Structure formats: C-alpha cells, structure tokens
Amino acid sequence: MARRTIIAGNWKMYKTHEEAVSTTLALIDGKGGMKGREMAIFVPAVFAREVASMSKGKGLDVGMQNMYNQKEGAFTGENSPVMVKDAGCRYILIGHSERRHVFGEKDEIINAKVRAAYEFGLEPMLCIGELLEEYEAGKSKEVCRNQLIADLRGITVDQMKVMTIAYEPVWAIGTGKVATPEIAQNIHAYCREVLTELYGKETGEIIPLLYGGSVKPDNAAGLLSQTDIDGLLVGGASLKADSFIAIANA
Numbered sequence: 001m002a003r004r005t006i007i008a009g010n011w012k013m014y015k016t017h018e019e020a021v022s023t024t025l026a027l028i029d030g031k032g033g034m035k036g037r038e039m040a041i042f043v044p045a046v047f048a049r050e051v052a053s054m055s056k057g058k059g060l061d062v063g064m065q066n067m068y069n070q071k072e073g074a075f076t077g078e079n080s081p082v083m084v085k086d087a088g089c090r091y092i093l094i095g096h097s098e099r100r101h102v103f104g105e106k107d108e109i110i111n112a113k114v115r116a117a118y119e120f121g122l123e124p125m126l127c128i129g130e131l132l133e134e135y136e137a138g139k140s141k142e143v144c145r146n147q148l149i150a151d152l153r154g155i156t157v158d159q160m161k162v163m164t165i166a167y168e169p170v171w172a173i174g175t176g177k178v179a180t181p182e183i184a185q186n187i188h189a190y191c192r193e194v195l196t197e198l199y200g201k202e203t204g205e206i207i208p209l210l211y212g213g214s215v216k217p218d219n220a221a222g223l224l225s226q227t228d229i230d231g232l233l234v235g236g237a238s239l240k241a242d243s244f245i246a247i248a249n250a
C-alpha cells in the first residue's frame with residue numbers, strides 16, 4: 001500500500017467567522033491538482049461545523065485542534081469526541097506542542113485522547129517533538145521515542161492504519177527556525193524505525209509522517225523531497241490561502 005501525502009494547516013486561535021469562511025472558499029477554489037496530495041485544515045472549534053460542511057466532497061478535510069477524552073459530562077469549556085465527529089470532522093489534532101507546553105498536557109492525557117479518537121470514529125494526527133534544550137542536548141530521538149511509546153499505548157496495528165504522526169520540533173514552531181531537510185529526515189527515519197518496532201514493517205511503512213515547524217512556500221519542496229517526510233503541518237503560513245496553496249503544490 002502506498003503512503004499518503006498530506007498537507008495540513010493549523011489555524012491555531014486565529015480568524016473571525018468571515019475570515020474562516022473566505023479562507024475556506026479560497027482553498028477550495030484555488031488548490032488545484034496538488035500532485036495527488038491530500039489537504040486538511042485544523043480549525044477553531046466554533047468554525048468546525050461550517051467549514052466541514054463547506055468542504056464536504058471538495059477534497060479538503062477538516063479537523064479540530066483539540067478535544068477532551070470523554071464522551072460527555074461536566075467538563076466546562078471542553079469539546080467531546082462525539083461533538084467533533086458530529087461537526088463533520090474527519091481528523092483530530094492531538095498533543096500539539098502548544099497543548100503540551102502552554103496547557104501542560106502530559107503523555108497520559110494525550111494517550112487517553114488518542115484512544116477516545118478511535119472510540120468515536122475520528123482519525124488522530126498525533127504531534128510529537130522535542131524542546132530546544134532537548135535538541136541541544138542531543139536528545140531529539142529519545143524524546144520522540146518516549147512520546148511515541150507513551151502516546152500510542154494500547155493502540156492496535158489495525159487502528160494505526162488511520163494514524164498520522166507529525167514531528168514538530170518545538171524550537172521550530174512559530175520561530176522562523178525550520179529544521180533542515182536532513183535534520184528532519186533523520187528524525188523521521190528514526191520515528192519510522194520505532195513505529196516498525198512497535199507495529200511491524202508493513203504498518204511502519206505506511207504511516208504518514210508529517211514535518212511541522214516554520215514551513216513556508218520556499219522551504220516546503222526541500223522538506224517534501226525527503227524519503228520519510230510524507231507531508232507538512234503548517235501553522236502561520238496556512239492562515240493565508242495563497243501561501244498554503246503554494247506549499248501544497250511545492
């Protein structure tokens with residue numbers, strides 16, 4: 001089975017309703033052939049239903065950026081996996097570095113969210129990646145390995161068929177410091193080794209591994225040319241349809 005290539009955008013906590021609608025329309029109208037790549041956007045919860053309904057059948061997949069791990073209950077301010085699914089989302093982003101490091105999410109809760117995604121029919125995109133001090137101490141691989149093992153605890157080979165992993169070194173997110181294609185490829189190849197160790201060669205080979213961290217139209221092609229980089233997760237440069245489309249076609 002061939003590995004999919006996915007170009008995903010993370011709008012973070014940006015955009016008014018009007019901007020969300022106009023950006024979605026511009027993406028649908030302008031994305032073109034995209035060399036057989038898939039396009040997805042992770043939008044703020046309040047826009048999810050409308051953006052998903054606008055995008056249905058138009059080759060633009062939609063996900064939310066976070067959810068809680070319970071079906072329902074007294075969890076003020078949270079969205080449940082049932083709500084994400086009911087809004088029309090295909091994907092759910094889990095363990096983004098801003099969830100880990102701004103909101104203090106630990107691997108245990110991230111693992112519970114991954115399990116909940118499967119329970120309620122969502123496709124998880126799991127983010128992993130090391131902090132600057134861990135990178136400087138040569139611990140990138142160790143951190144990624146530990147996160148993969150902890151966050152995927154209890155997940156089966158079958159479930160992994162609809163998993164996407166995004167390697168996002170925290171030092172590269174929103175900083176303008178992109179990892180070179182060689183640095184990213186080295187970590188991606190290692191993550192694939194870990195996934196192969198955990199789930200076997202067949203599964204390890206097909207899991208799409210996306211890179212994220214200061215991706216722009218001018219560095220996207222170099223990253224995508226690497227053997228184990230199967231797509232991109234783009235924050236800032238996904239906010240404008242033009243630059244996101246340029247990245248998707250790079």
Ligand code: PEP
Nearest residue numbers: 173174212213214235236
């Ligand atoms: C992100 O939000 O996942 C991200 C990678 O952001 P940026 O592209 O702005 O670094």
